[in-house]
Amino acid sequence: MKIKIGAGILVLFALVAVLGPLLISADPAATSEAGLQGPSAEHWLGTTQTGQDILVQTVYGARVSLGVGVLSALIATMLAIAVGLIGGYVGGVVDEVLSVLTNIFLVLPALPLIIVLAGYLPQRGVASVAVVIAVTGWAWGARVLRAQTLSVRRRDFVQAARASGEGPLRIVFYEIMPVLLPVIATSFLATVVAAILAEAGLSFLGLADLSTVSWGSMLYFAQNGQALLIGAWWWFIPPGLCIALIGTGLALVNFGIDEIANPRLRTIKVPRKARA
Amino acid sequence: MNVLEIRDLGVDYLSGTGAVHAVAGVSLDLRRGEILGLAGESGSGKSTLANAVARLLRPPAAITSGSVVYHRRDGTEVDVLALRKNELRAFRWKELAVVFQSAMNSLNPVSTVGAQIEDVLRIHEPEMSRAERAERVVELLQRVGISADRRRSYPHELSGGMRQRAAIAIALALNPEIIIMDEPTTALDVVVQRDILGEIRALREEYGFAVVFITHDLSLLMEISDRIAIMYAGRVVETGTAEGLHRAARHPYTGGLLRSFPRLRGPREELLGIPGTPPDLRSPPPGCAFHPRCGLAMDECSATMPALVPRKGGEVACLLNDGTGVS
Amino acid sequence: MIILEGRNLTKHFAAAHGPRGRFGRRPPVRAVEDVSIALRAGSVSALVGESGCGKSTVARLLAQVYPATSGEVLLRGEHVRAHRGAAFRDYRRQVQLIFQDPFASLNPFHRVRYHLARPLRLHGHARSDAHERELVAELLERVSLTPVEQFMDKLPHELSGGQRQRVAIARALAVRPVALIADEPVSMLDVSIRLGVLRLLEGLAQESGLALLYITHDIASARYFAEDITVMYAGRLIESGPSEELTQGARHPYTRLLLDSAPDPDRLAPPAAERHGEPPSLIDPPGGCRFHPRCPIALPVCSEEAPERTDLGEGRWTHCYQAAVRQ
Amino acid sequence: GGTATQSTSAPPLVIHAVDAGTFQEDFNPYHLEGVNFGTSGMIHETLMYFNKLKPGEITPWLALKHEWSNNGKSVTFTLRQGVKWSDGQPFTADDVAFTFQMLKDNPQLNRNALEVEAAKALAPDQVRVDFKNTSYAKLFNIAGNTPIVPKHLWEKQKDPVTFTNPKPVGTGPYTLSKFSAQLYEFVKNPSYWQPGKPEVPVLRFPAYTANAVQTALQQGELDWAGAFVPDIQKIYVQGKPEQNKFYFPPEGVVTLLPNLTNPVLAKPEVRQAISLAVDRDKIVRVAERGYTKVAHPTGVPMPGGDAYVSPEYRGAAFKVNVEQAKELLKGIDPGQLKFTLLVPSPFTDWVNAAQLIREDLAKVGITVETRGVAFADWVSKVGKGNYDLSIRATPSGPTPYFQMRSMLFGGLATPVGEAATGNYQRWKDAETDRLIDAYAATEDEAEQQKVTQGLSKIMVEKLPTLPLFYSPSWAQYRTDKYVGWPSEQDPYAMPSPYTSPDAAVVLLHLKPAPK
């Protein structure tokens, strides 16, 4: 159920991100002199101060926000897999070093680090922002994966594979990784949420490329344009809501996966007649 | 004479893919002061039955039918399934205590053994003073063979056997009439298991409580119990005295179980075992649930569900023994 | 013919937990001390002992999962030295392990076919895809998982415990080993299905000339399935001999305790309740004979020096100062 | 000090000059961002006052007059008599000499880069400052932008660079009375040398961040502010234009920089075409919200700069002509007409302007990719010449010459890769440089005007950079407490509270509002 609702939200946003710009071919940055108009038939979600259509911006913003989220989550997850699985499987000094590294990145506060890094970023394109977020965001996944790898490594089927002569790489990627797929998926999805939030935060601080329309940059302009003071709620509600919705969707899918892995977590309906 | 009477008890685990009838139409008596062994393969519903009696089932488990009646010494009857929250708290542990399968997991890891015994005393016997409680804790621990200084130990500081003894000490705290023991020795070594079994028997002699002893090790039950009930696929298929079953098991399943155990003494009898695998309780086979694995099955077995009928020295649910089924 | 032999095997683990001694080092876990054991072609040997006494460690040393602290492993009389490379791989191919938990020993992600085909391919037994398929079918047939077509594409969770254990055995066979080490292969299975798996193993040893080590804590099943039994206590071997003689006339007091403690439905009166104490810690094992703190017949010397092996003839031997004393 | 607020009848004036979350206790007028606003001008005064809104209008302040000698390498000031420091000590030529000497000794404080050689008090009211080079053109920096500090107190400081001057003593109309991290207060200097002034007894400076100041303006907490307000009618004016006034005079010009090291942009016809295509009116309306005006083609703020603009172009104005632009681009391979337009993304109005420029240029076949980058990145890229097109403001000076020099002087055009400090488009033209040198070499105002006219001609005809609009100076002021603010009709000083010493000049003009 959760997975369905969550996946529904995600699919919807993914469709918007992929198809939206094809359907609405307007330029999201296009200005007009119809500034600061509330929602109307012409502009469903109203306009910004410079007359940009907020619906168009929201649709295009989905691309950037999702793009950054997915891209950095991909990078972060690959880092996490590499560090977590290898550390966990190989053990020894390699593991010690990798897990100290992981723990360092884990306790260093990520957003301030992202802010600092982004502050120095020579090029603030979508890709580089994604990389910065990934660099600061892989540690949690790596830690979880390492712990899981350690326990899976001791499982008999890994021992059995080793005994039947499988090589270490094959064991890591064919025996251990598939078992960890739910964990990897959860960590990936969680990283997507974190990355979307981080990108939004960065844009909101004006530390990302503001000529690219993203939900974060929309909020930045809304804040700078004093949408709150003017009462232009239609300006700052949609981007924030979209972020929250996507995050909710991802979280729902995640909880769904958790519940499959750990049935105890499921919400239950207590039959009224049961006397237990 | 009976301290507990279970009648037609049914328990389902509700789930999306259909209810699991973990316990179906079980009727069973527990006599005062006896050790009743409950045996059966994994998944046959032993723990579910025990938890239902102790009212410990949690959703998605639901009791679908039947009654459990407890007889006090003074003759009053208690409908266990109808107890309200407060009555239930008094019933549990003052009248009925439970020792769980794995003592490691049934002791709170962050609290000392002594504190966990005291907890019971504090709630159920509020009039006891602190000193009296401490004294009782020491006494209980010593009674099960743990030295008094161990009361300040955390569970992880004790060996498996000691933890099991501690769990028994907790069960003894309020002198209950019934103690349900759900595989209390499965995780232990034979030597330690032997010690604990001895302990249980000695305590029973001393306090006179009745024990429901659950295990899948029939040979163990043969030694310790006065009476034995065999469960298969959520139903009791045979009851009888240990000796009676050993001598002449009536149900083919009981027979199969008995012939599955290698023996240490005597000639090396041929082991027969039971072919096939236990049924899926979501959709048990029609008729007698055992018939697909039964060497003596008749056509009728797949159609008629045998009832548990009294026989000499016990009861059995098998058409072969039913009189009605055998032509 | 002796296929696989361990001589004076000793294994100390660096303890992950526990107090540290001088120089911040933790004392090791002395899991296995001076163990020698030999497996013969076409015969089943049993290694019996209580939980934590080091049985699995011996198994893993023999399979060279990790190197011994001291002592050596011989395959067909030759020392096994290499720990990597082709020679080691070859060793792995000849000695295979079967694990205790059939639910954990198969990767839940891969189908039965994959589990069997991988070793075939890895060790170059399969010439082509069709041949591989044929070999897989053959293996499944050998472990009586028929119809093979139906089982080939199943995922582990679609199989019952006994079926999984059969798949695990088939996988070990796919490598075409000369020695098979089965570490408690049936202890997780229901009594009713244990027999089938054990019979299968026994048959394999007899028919294919495999050398089989059957590790168990159930001495009764060892009596039935093994030709000879070796008993282990707290990391050391204490007694060994042909299974019938050993179970009927044990010489070592621990073996006797083990035999007495094992549940036995045929026993008329249960043995007297006695406390035997807990198994010792392997970090700081008792000096001398490791059993002496629990031994009913311990002599003063027992706590000072570990007894040497006493040969009793007919392949029997024991480590006990009172070996000659018959009770 | 003390709280004189209640005792006087006239109400305090609440000012927001620069955005700050909190204040540091720093009143050293030579510090840059850390210093609290008002230190120069209101406490520490300059020798003369230059009104940028009326180029050439110079008011004697602490100095009554100046005289150049030694070919423009020395200047002698005659100081006002009877001026006292707020601690009662007399203000003398020693203080001025000390101040200039301090700049020579501490180059870190010398933010005007004055090439002081020596400073000497000739008499109690006369001081001469010597420079290494001819410095006619630097009179503004010397006299108009160098706050004088008291020698008797500052000479005791070991390191004037890190000195925070927590108890400032100046000659100005106000003294510090109260300081906390969120608010500081100035009170009237009773012994100020302009008798009867100032009429505003107390100034309060609360700390507001860029965000908070908007709310403050909306809720009427501020009497005088210099903030960018996204929607000034809604947030600030609130339907009371006669009371909630604002005045945004030009303070420099924002131009579209074409990087002239780019061979395509180096072609005059391309720049011409771009200039013709860009609809500056719309930019001002949409991106700048009508707060400023389209720049004069010379870039000189008009009408104040009339005298500095070549007469033939005084009435000139930009016009959009797409057809002509297309015509101009005929000979150029459309494939080459692809540029990136670099803007600092925190400057949201420029980001929007860039967007409009992109739309306009697309109409004539020029593809522009706008790229918003961090402020720091933008500074570095534009400084080093790593860009195609960019938008940048050129600061104004006391006369349009300063702006021209900064925009066009060949000496500032560093090679690409080396950070420039002006002329970012890297304009190199002998005639331009000759004119600029000529200005610096003369003291004669007429001559200077003529030279600047020549530069203005170059701006129009050769389009070395494309003026867009004037950068506005922000000023919101309310007339319910005080009147006498500068306005378009009477631009006697920059109206924004963050310009010094103009803010002090404004305060001296204020009178209580008639009841």
Place this chain on the structure above:
Amino acid sequence: MRFLARRLGFYLLTAWAAVTLNFLIPRLMPGDPVELLVARMKGNVEPAAIDAMRRAFGISDASLWQQYLDYLGNLARGELGRSITFFPTEVSTVISDSLPWTIGVVGIATLISYLVGTSLGVLMAWKRGTWLDGVLPAATFMHAVPYFWVALALVFVFGVTLQWFPVSRAYGLDVMPGFTGEFAGSVAYHAALPAITIVLASMADRILGMRNVMVTTLGEDYVVMAEAKGLTSRRVMWAYAARNAILPNITSFALSLGFVVGGSVLTEIVFSYPGIGSMLLKGVENEDFPLMQGIFLVISLAVLVANFLADLAYVVLDPRTRQEAE
């Protein structure tokens, strides 16, 4: 104590890594604070003065290694250098002026969010299948909402529209800082919205985390046993289930502090709160290396200390680690 000593060692190592990272990042990245400053001052500074200013700000040309040693030496003496933005104020002064605000608001808000979130999580797990399950979707939603958006919404509703709360600065303009009730009241009043933001935005994580662990814990045998023992529900819920469920949550709580601090940076900016977050942004905008370094260092160390405290709490709460620690 062995366990704690190991953790302490790890934290020292991490602190060193943070310090070094902090040193390296600005030096590996391009950018020149002085040029920036000049650009920002729009004509108030002659570009020719850049060199002199560079010297004033202590920007050095020494070898990287030498700079590193100097840096470590200065750190050891507690010197973080002078801020460029607030020149000549020492970075340590800037931090000590702003840190108390952040610690106050973030600390209290985090504490509240932890207590309330944990309790709610416990209750939700305990009362599964009741109306409390309705909190779950809300928590899921809040879990994904950006802090600053919550802040914006609160500003809009309670600050701008209803005008119940002030929306900027740390205390009223009309009160002077001091140990007075008036000042304290003003501080609390001004901290209300930022604190609510942090509580709202961070509580969801605590609720969800606690609920999950708690649900798992409720299935443990010792909880069933406690129930069977006839203990009161309250005692079972808190002393047995929650007491154990909190353990894994302590670590995740400590680790999540980094996120909370990050989120509060954004919150401070929305509320113009004079805390460390606003200063960090200021430092970043101005490429004020010393300030950024100082603040990042302080934040990192604070998170490290919090983590260490969590470890301590863990040792106190979990007898199993205590034994290991002996």
